[in-house]
Amino acid sequence: MTKLSSxxxxxxxxxxxxxMKK
Structure with missing residues (x-):
């Protein structure tokens, strides 16, 4: 679950x- 959130x-x-680059 933590991995997915990350x-x-x-x-x-x-x-x-x-x-922002666009």
Whole structure:
């Protein structure tokens, strides 16, 4: 469960950085 949460957070951060780069 903790691993899944960590993965979700990582994906969110990546998406955020991607959006900022655009």
């Amino acid at each position: 993965y979700s957070t990582e994906t969110m951060v990546i998406c955020l950085i991607y959006s």
